[in-house]
Amino acid sequence: MDKTARHAATGVLIVIVSAAASATTEPLPAYEPEQAVAGTIRNFGFGLGGVLKAWEVGFQTYHPQIHFDDHLPTSDAAIPALVTGVTDLAPDGGEATLTESLSFFEVYGYPVTDITVASGAFDVEGKSNGPVVFVHKDNPLASLSLKQLDGIFGAERTGGMHGFQWTPSQGRDAEKNIRTWGQLGLTGEWADKPIQTYGHAPSGTTRFFQWKVLGNGDKWNPNYREYVESGSKMIAPEDRVEQRLGLQFMMKDELANDRYGIAWTVMPQASGVVGIKPIALSDGDGGPAVVPSRQSFENRSYPLVRSIYIFLNRKPGTALDPKLREFLRYVLSREGQQAVLHNGSYLPLPADVAAAQRKKLD
Known part of the structure; x- marks a missing residue:
């Protein structure tokens, strides 16, 4: 349970998130493929401290005919790679900048799609x-x-x-x-x-x-x-x-x-x-x-938690490429978020946040 206390000087109710209340990956649904997919998924941007590779390896156990073509120099290359059409997915450690959002819109006529795939760290530098x-x-x-x-x-x-x-x-x-x-x-x-x-x-x-x-x-x-x-x-x-x-x-x-x-x-x-x-x-x-605290960052009750993204180019009203949809469903599954937890760089998503992101894939 969370602990609450009212500060004597200000009268403000303060919530202290206990370890028992921290988010875990258990409530997340296990990954179940909706269809078999094959081909190559191109990633251009940031490797997320090894998390992206862990997702790729885990996904290939379900879809051995999938291959990945990775170019992962920096987050700064992610959205520019989408703008120029050289990638399918753009993993990024931060929010899109003004120039990134504007350049994508000017080229395609609609906003870039962002999928939150993890939470930023509390105390991992x-x-x-x-x-x-x-x-x-x-x-x-x-x-x-x-x-x-x-x-x-x-x-x-x-x-x-x-x-x-x-x-x-x-x-x-x-x-x-x-x-x-x-x-x-x-x-x-x-x-x-x-x-x-x-x-x-x-x-x-x-x-x-x-x-x-x-x-x-x-x-x-x-x-x-x-x-x-x-x-x-x-x-x-x-x-x-x-x-x-x-x-x-x-x-x-x-x-x-x-x-x-x-x-x-x-x-x-x-x-x-x-x-x-x-x-x-x-x-x-x-x-x-x-x-x-780590717990309030993990369950995202603290209001200044950052997000980790995978950006993609999806024209409104069109279906997502099946292989991209399956991969992102895996990322947002129990197995995908356990990979985040085991890596230790970032924090896994709470179940409600992961569910909201999965809906964006439909």
Whole structure:
């Protein structure tokens, strides 16, 4: 059972997801072929840390006449390969970018089809980790809603992106900006203190945060300070020794020493840092806030879990190629999701999410 607790300072109901409540692959239906298929399936994009190969091997035990032609340099090659017609499936560790969505639509006249095939990791480094929000350990705040996060990290905007279309419905005015801790209900010394914001520089994780939190806009709190993955090639050579531009520096040397700071990052970049604490998050204004954990990421109750995708080109109203449909049915079956679990890079899908994705194959 999940545990619930009401934080004394804020009165917010917080859900702590227990291990017993974690999603498993058992409720998923076992794979049963609907028809025998043969031929070659072309994959172009990302190998998903070995998960794609495991799916291929498992699928071939049911369909030995299927062969795979794989070109797996990077996620950045996935949708471009669909656009140019050199692949059947495009495995990708993240969401489609604006240019990817737009270029596909301009070529074919309809959107690219996305199938969610796994969840991003909680604490396995570099595996499409979902963002986690942290504050200084002395901060009495226990939870936030995504709307409040928008107020803290974002700024007024006239609209936001939905796919490649700019929509005014995603806009908001300056009255919804949250710039002091008192606006979040904190009192005493905290009430008038400005909120100092920290987070990632441009990246796939940042695009996800903008999509889920900022209405897919790109206007940030003017005091937002950006950092990149510690130890990565994204840090300029002159700064690699001190790593001042890295996320671990942000957490250890900035947030841990800033009582009035708040930062979002991924769990591996915050691992082992003392002086900070994670914040529970809720989807809306009135719902329970969920503590980030492997279990809440696995059952997707935490609102900032990322998805792993296989993209494909499917014209609306047309049937999916039988061999592609059978392969994706296998991926979304008990056996396919057990392969995700055994690999350990990503997290398997809950039964309800897998079922919704299977419906997209019909």
